[in-house]
Amino acid sequence: MKYTITGDNLQMLNVEIGAGEMIQSVSGAMAYMTGNVTLEAKASGGAWASIKRSLTGASLFLVQYKADGNGVIGLSHPAPGKIMDLDISKGGWFVQKTGFLASEMGVNLEMAMQKKLSSALFGGEGLIIQKLSGNGIAFVCGCGDFVVKDLAPGEIIKVSTSHAVAWQDTVAYDISSIGGVKNALFSGEGLFVTTLTGPGRVVLQSMTLGDLAMALYPYMPQPSS
Numbered sequence: 001m002k003y004t005i006t007g008d009n010l011q012m013l014n015v016e017i018g019a020g021e022m023i024q025s026v027s028g029a030m031a032y033m034t035g036n037v038t039l040e041a042k043a044s045g046g047a048w049a050s051i052k053r054s055l056t057g058a059s060l061f062l063v064q065y066k067a068d069g070n071g072v073i074g075l076s077h078p079a080p081g082k083i084m085d086l087d088i089s090k091g092g093w094f095v096q097k098t099g100f101l102a103s104e105m106g107v108n109l110e111m112a113m114q115k116k117l118s119s120a121l122f123g124g125e126g127l128i129i130q131k132l133s134g135n136g137i138a139f140v141c142g143c144g145d146f147v148v149k150d151l152a153p154g155e156i157i158k159v160s161t162s163h164a165v166a167w168q169d170t171v172a173y174d175i176s177s178i179g180g181v182k183n184a185l186f187s188g189e190g191l192f193v194t195t196l197t198g199p200g201r202v203v204l205q206s207m208t209l210g211d212l213a214m215a216l217y218p219y220m221p222q223p224s225s
Contacts (some may be wrong), residue, residue, distance in 0.1 A: 013075040025102035027074040037071035077141035092133040092169040104136030144206030151198025159194040168200035
């Protein structure tokens with residue numbers, strides 16, 4: 001498999017596969033493919049695995065692509081933002097519920113439960129998130145620009161709700177209070193922030209899909225009274 005990620009804030013993943021190679025993506029991600037590529041929606045891992053995947057916010061079926069010879073598939077994210085490659089062979093990753101885009105077939109996309117109830121209630125990602133494991137390259141996507149942080153052991157970064165796209169499974173994920181009633185009421189950040197503790201790498205996004213929707217809402221046509 002060969003691939004390029006093109007574009008700036010409206011990025012596209014371009015993947016070239018040869019005979020005998022396959023990739024998988026979430027449904028609806030395909031923007032184009034060469035004429036010798038065929039796709040098939042499959043309940044990867046079986047029906048129960050697909051149901052568990054759907055609980056994370058991912059599509060019930062994954063789309064598998066193969067080519068007769070060398071073929072190219074273009075995959076895109078439905079919102080303006082970035083795409084990033086992760087080498088899952090070097091260790092597992094946790095990903096926000098809308099963060100997975102595509103991967104090689106050796107990568108497993110699984111349901112993972114939040115370890116603490118506070119993270120589930122106030123973290124912005126709910127009780128269930130996604131875990132990537134296995135072998136191969138996976139591609140994650142998010143809104144706006146990406147910021148990548150490599151945390152040393154014990155190093156902490158506090159992140160506004162839902163701005164954490166992905167983090168290595170060596171990183172501890174929790175929720176902490178922003179501190180102070182005045183800060184909670186007037187800072188615009190709410191009561192809680194996501195706390196990520198190293199060691200490991202984390203990927204942050206500069207905006208969320210919810211924030212983008214709220215910013216556009218005043219300019220959308222409103223129903224007449």
